[in-house]
Amino acid sequence: VEKRKQRIEKIAKSGDKDARAELPLLERIIEGLGEAKPVRAQGLNEDELEMIKELTLLTAKPSLFVANVSEDEVADYSANEHVKRVEEYAKNEGAGIVVVSARIESEIAELSDEESAAFLEDLGLEESGLTKLIKASYALLGLINYFTAGEMEARAWTIVNGTKAPQAAGKIHSDIEKGFIRAEIVSFDDLQACGSQNAAKEKGLVRLEGKEYVMKDGDVTHFRFNV
Numbered sequence: 001v002e003k004r005k006q007r008i009e010k011i012a013k014s015g016d017k018d019a020r021a022e023l024p025l026l027e028r029i030i031e032g033l034g035e036a037k038p039v040r041a042q043g044l045n046e047d048e049l050e051m052i053k054e055l056t057l058l059t060a061k062p063s064l065f066v067a068n069v070s071e072d073e074v075a076d077y078s079a080n081e082h083v084k085r086v087e088e089y090a091k092n093e094g095a096g097i098v099v100v101s102a103r104i105e106s107e108i109a110e111l112s113d114e115e116s117a118a119f120l121e122d123l124g125l126e127e128s129g130l131t132k133l134i135k136a137s138y139a140l141l142g143l144i145n146y147f148t149a150g151e152m153e154a155r156a157w158t159i160v161n162g163t164k165a166p167q168a169a170g171k172i173h174s175d176i177e178k179g180f181i182r183a184e185i186v187s188f189d190d191l192q193a194c195g196s197q198n199a200a201k202e203k204g205l206v207r208l209e210g211k212e213y214v215m216k217d218g219d220v221t222h223f224r225f226n227v
Contacts, residue, residue: 001055001057002030004026004055005023005026005027008022008023008026009023021051022051025051025052029044039052039059040062040063041094044060062095063096064136064140065086065096066099067098068100068101068102069099070103071101071104073101074099074123075124096136098133098136100130101129102129105128142161143158144159145217145218146168146217146218147218147219147220147221148172148221148222148223149220157171159215161217162214163214164214165180165182165183165211165215165221165223168215168221169183169223172223175225175227178225178227179225180211180223181225182209182210182211183209183221183224184207184208184209184224185207185209185221185222186205186207186220188220189218191205191220
């Protein structure tokens with residue numbers, strides 16, 4: 001950052017407006033880092049973050065803390081002082097936190113889906129620590145999944161939250177985005193409840209969406225296109 005500041009100072013002296021705008025930002029970042037304050041906790045807005053994007057500062061990246069607790073505490077860790085300290089530290093850094101039990105996760109890894117579901121229920125847990133970690137990571141990065149399914153396979157596609165249907169189709173193939181007509185969509189929860197695509201259609205749960213549709217997490221999608 002200091003080297004960048006020195007270069008910007010030279011450019012600013014020539015009257016460059018962008019350099020003059022960036023210089024005080026770099027000075028503020030350097031001051032914050034000198035106080036052991038990560039960039040992500042310095043209150044930078046989107047424009048300021050974009051201004052320093054090419055610096056790829058490590059402490060500007062989103063962060064997530066994972067706290068490991070015993071099997072007895074994973075369902076209720078409210079009395080764990082260590083977790084409280086991590087929560088406070090994460091809050092001060094503008095970071096998230098997920099609490100897991102590594103021992104439970106290692107046991108789940110050796111079980112079938114049915115066995116792990118029963119095991120979690122006995123522990124009073126709705127989902128595994130790994131699932132919580134994946135969800136928290138996706139939320140932190142602003143990502144969602146949509147699904148495509150056919151006779152041979154079903155696939156999940158990761159996109160940025162806020163992506164419109166044509167651009168989401170482009171994740172599969174650029175030709176689908178170019179020739180996009182519309183998307184046939186049903187939510188995963190509705191599809192699971194109905195049991196099949198046809199049953200969901202009979203209940204009016206399958207929608208036809210156009211180019212302006214913003215994809216939602218869990219959309220099960222069939223893209224119609226022509227090239």
